[in-house]
Amino acid sequence: MNLFEKTIHRASIYKGAIIDLEVHDVELPDGQNSKRELIYHNGAVAVCAITPDDKIILVKQFRKACEKPLLEIPAGKLEKGEEREAAAKRELQEETGYIAEELELISEMYGSPGFSNEKISIYLAKDLKNGEMHLDEDEFLELEYYHMSEIQTMLDNKVLEDAKTIIALQYILLNYNHYK
Amino acid sequence: MNLFEKTIHRASIYKGAIIDLEVHDVELPDGQNSKRELIYHNGAVAVCAITPDDKIILVKQFRKACEKPLLEIPAGKLEKGEEREAAAKRELQEETGYIAEELELISEMYGSPGFSNEKISIYLAKDLKNGEMHLDEDEFLELEYYHMSEIQTMLDNKVLEDAKTIIALQYILLNYNHYK
Numbered sequence: 001m002n003l004f005e006k007t008i009h010r011a012s013i014y015k016g017a018i019i020d021l022e023v024h025d026v027e028l029p030d031g032q033n034s035k036r037e038l039i040y041h042n043g044a045v046a047v048c049a050i051t052p053d054d055k056i057i058l059v060k061q062f063r064k065a066c067e068k069p070l071l072e073i074p075a076g077k078l079e080k081g082e083e084r085e086a087a088a089k090r091e092l093q094e095e096t097g098y099i100a101e102e103l104e105l106i107s108e109m110y111g112s113p114g115f116s117n118e119k120i121s122i123y124l125a126k127d128l129k130n131g132e133m134h135l136d137e138d139e140f141l142e143l144e145y146y147h148m149s150e151i152q153t154m155l156d157n158k159v160l161e162d163a164k165t166i167i168a169l170q171y172i173l174l175n176y177n178h179y180k
Numbered sequence: 181m182n183l184f185e186k187t188i189h190r191a192s193i194y195k196g197a198i199i200d201l202e203v204h205d206v207e208l209p210d211g212q213n214s215k216r217e218l219i220y221h222n223g224a225v226a227v228c229a230i231t232p233d234d235k236i237i238l239v240k241q242f243r244k245a246c247e248k249p250l251l252e253i254p255a256g257k258l259e260k261g262e263e264r265e266a267a268a269k270r271e272l273q274e275e276t277g278y279i280a281e282e283l284e285l286i287s288e289m290y291g292s293p294g295f296s297n298e299k300i301s302i303y304l305a306k307d308l309k310n311g312e313m314h315l316d317e318d319e320f321l322e323l324e325y326y327h328m329s330e331i332q333t334m335l336d337n338k339v340l341e342d343a344k345t346i347i348a349l350q351y352i353l354l355n356y357n358h359y360k
Contacts (some may be wrong), residue, residue, distance in 0.1 A: 003242040003249050003320055013194050014201060016217045019295055021201050022195055025243060034318040036244040037196045039219060044294070063293040064206060064216040069183050069349040072294055077294070109343045111291025112226070113243040113250055114257070117197055118292050119341075140183055140213040161299075163343040165288045170350035174335075 002029055004030060005036070018077065019116075038059070041118035045088040047073035048106065048168035049098055049125040055145040056169070057096050062140065071144065072162040075120070084121045092125060096143060097133040099126035106171045111163050120164050182209055185216070204208045210262075221298035225268040226255035228286065228348035229278055229305040235325040236349070237276050242320065251324065252342040255300070264301045269347065272305060276323060277313040280305035289342050301342050304351070328352060 005026040011047045014021040017134065020040040028034055049057045062069045076091035078084065085103055093099055110119055135141070136172035160166050185206040194201040202222040208214055229237045242249045256271035258264065263282055273279055283303035290299055315321070326334065330351045340346050 001320065001322055002242065003241050003322070005244050007244075016203070017215070017217070018217050019201075021199075023196070028318055029242075029320045034320070035197070037198050038245045039199070039295075040245075041292075041295070060183065062185050063187050064187075064204060065218045065220075065295055065297040066290055066293050066299075068299075070290065072293070075294075098301075105338075107337065107346060109341055109346055110243070110246055110250065111343045112221075112296055112298050113246050113252070113342055114255075114298075115221070115245055116292055116296065117245040117247075118294075119246075126238060126317075138208060138212070140181065140209045142181055142183070146346075155194070156283075158288065161289055162293055163291045163300075163347065165345050166287060166289055167343065168351065170354060171348065173354055174350060 004029065008033065015149045037115055039116040039118070042071070042080065043078040043084070044075055044120045045084050045086050045091060045116060045121055046164045046168065047092040047100065047125050048073045048122065048123045049092055049096065049100065049128060050174065051145065053147045053157060056151065056172070057098070057121070057148060059095055060142040060144060063133070065179050066141060067145060070162050071160060072165045073168050075164060085123070088121065088123045093131050094134045095135070095141065097131050098128040099131040100128055102127065107167050109164070109167065120167050124165050124168070133163060148176065184209065184262065188298060193286060217295055219296040219298070222259040223264070224255055224298060224300045225258060225264050226253050226300055226302045226343060226344045227268050227272040227280065227283070227305050228253045228302065228352065229272055229276065229280065229308060230328070231325065234328045234333065236328060236352070237278070237337055238345070239275055239323045240322040244325065248316050248319065250342050251340060252287060253348050255344060265303070268301065268303045273311050274314045274316070277311050278308040279311040280308055282307065287347055289344070297355045302344050304348070310323065326337065330355065
């Protein structure tokens, strides 16, 4: 079956600092028309960083959309034209002070593909070196360190509510069997 | 540290069928002000359904925001006032025809917490019974069946790009060890 939806008309509703909103009139595979409300975002990167003493670095950050703080792996938006791996290294250092020389790609995923094109690249970082933190001026966060032996319990207790963080920590459990 | 961001002013930019957009002026923890662009969504449910012959049901569906079809576990939006487990059973039957009497909650997660409150509840369904499909009139999808022994390879090859689907299939691998 051809599933493609062709855009017939495209209305720009809002152009913001982080997201743009458009409403498209689309032609469905059966020739009928429908509307799609779409959020365009430049994309994001996230890093699951493992310290030399086998701890995962998580950041607690207030998420206004959810009206509560979430515990997440370090992450941030891609700057215009920025390469994803460079952005991941930059965000890791800005938020945690750690420098990672090599990253391994764990996953590239869409968190809300029903309405948003935000694609998040999740990396694994080991062999960290110490550097300096540089938070954005509207960024407030707390660093927390969890030993890899605590991950299974955190997942079982559903204390993690951020998709990229759950994917990264399940990946660690699946690929570093001695921590299960 | 108190991470809370207080809303000082709230502007409604768009109220749509699926999403609303608001821009909030917030007071940061240090007393400075900033802006937050926020997408409000009623929430969603998803079901990782295992057939009696140990296959996972995935749906291939065109995602306009991403301009391509994605392979996902069956999912859908919560209707206003609808209970999440009831919505999950309804969506599973609408999209696949299968009826699940019992669901197990795998995860409740935010896919894009940086700007959206969309919370997705992911369930596991076994002991499926046959029922009838009822697709929405603007919904076009293809069903695909993958044996549980194929999941590890799909994850390794990064063919899955939808966060809820990756979380569900990693969960299967972590909790049904004989399929690894």
